[in-house]
Amino acid sequence: MDIDLGAAERVAAGIGAKALAVGADVGSAADVEASVAATRERFGVPHILVNNAGTTHRNKPLLEVTEDEFDRVFRVNVKSIFRYVRAIAPVMRDAGGGVILNVSSTAALRPRPGLTWYNASKGAASLATKSLALELAPWKIRVNALCPVMGATGLLEHFMGVPDTPENRERFIATIPLGRLSQARDIAAAALFLASDEAEFITGVDLPVDGGRTA
Numbered sequence: 001m002d003i004d005l006g007a008a009e010r011v012a013a014g015i016g017a018k019a020l021a022v023g024a025d026v027g028s029a030a031d032v033e034a035s036v037a038a039t040r041e042r043f044g045v046p047h048i049l050v051n052n053a054g055t056t057h058r059n060k061p062l063l064e065v066t067e068d069e070f071d072r073v074f075r076v077n078v079k080s081i082f083r084y085v086r087a088i089a090p091v092m093r094d095a096g097g098g099v100i101l102n103v104s105s106t107a108a109l110r111p112r113p114g115l116t117w118y119n120a121s122k123g124a125a126s127l128a129t130k131s132l133a134l135e136l137a138p139w140k141i142r143v144n145a146l147c148p149v150m151g152a153t154g155l156l157e158h159f160m161g162v163p164d165t166p167e168n169r170e171r172f173i174a175t176i177p178l179g180r181l182s183q184a185r186d187i188a189a190a191a192l193f194l195a196s197d198e199a200e201f202i203t204g205v206d207l208p209v210d211g212g213r214t215a
């Protein structure tokens, strides 16, 4: 599910016939409802919900972040979790349980300057994760957060606030003990583990996927 349906379709095509691509804006109540309905129609009860869609304001001094930018970041990074949990937790409850993963960030654990309101949105995602874990435990719904360190996705240049040159990347890589940026497959592997029955006793954690950045 993505606001960019073409991108979602490319990912779904890579996964194969079992995947369904849905276009939706996670900040829109109607879109959230429609995406949940489309998923339920195709697959039945959702066992796993991954709140991954995210955005940021560009890295800059906090007084330069506009109210519109603040609202956009919190709408996509925080309110989306509120909306999807409300739509899906009752369905999981009726089915006997489920797993929710929120893609937070090392920004929630070890913030970088210039990203204050993005950092705050991920702090909200991480704390919501812990509180949801407590409140949804009686329904056998586990809730965990993944905290990736910087990775070379569409957001990288906004996080750095400077052009994506090898020299600028080096400055950020120098802050990551294992000496590289995160890759999507690092986060996917951690998500697969947390969503699996191997993690059946793990709930309410922030799992850094960060090459040691927050150690």
Ligand SMILES: NC(=O)c1ccc[n+]([C@@H]2O[C@H](COP(=O)([O-])OP(=O)(O)OC[C@H]3O[C@@H](n4cnc5c(N)ncnc54)[C@H](O)[C@@H]3O)[C@@H](O)[C@H]2O)c1
Pocket: 001, 002, 003, 004, 007, 024, 025, 026, 027, 051, 052, 053, 054, 055, 076, 103, 104, 105, 106, 147, 148, 149, 150, 151, 152, 153, 154, 155, 156, 159
């Ligand atoms: N890249 C990093 O350095 C990094 C580090 C830590 C955490 N994260 C988090 O990882 C998650 C995935 O980001 P990414 O790095 O893969 O960046 P990305 O830009 O490649 O992916 C984010 C996706 O969210 C989608 N999206 C944005 N607004 C949306 C909306 N309103 N409704 C639906 N979809 C929307 C975008 O179209 C995009 O496909 C985000 O939550 C991000 O905050 C990223």
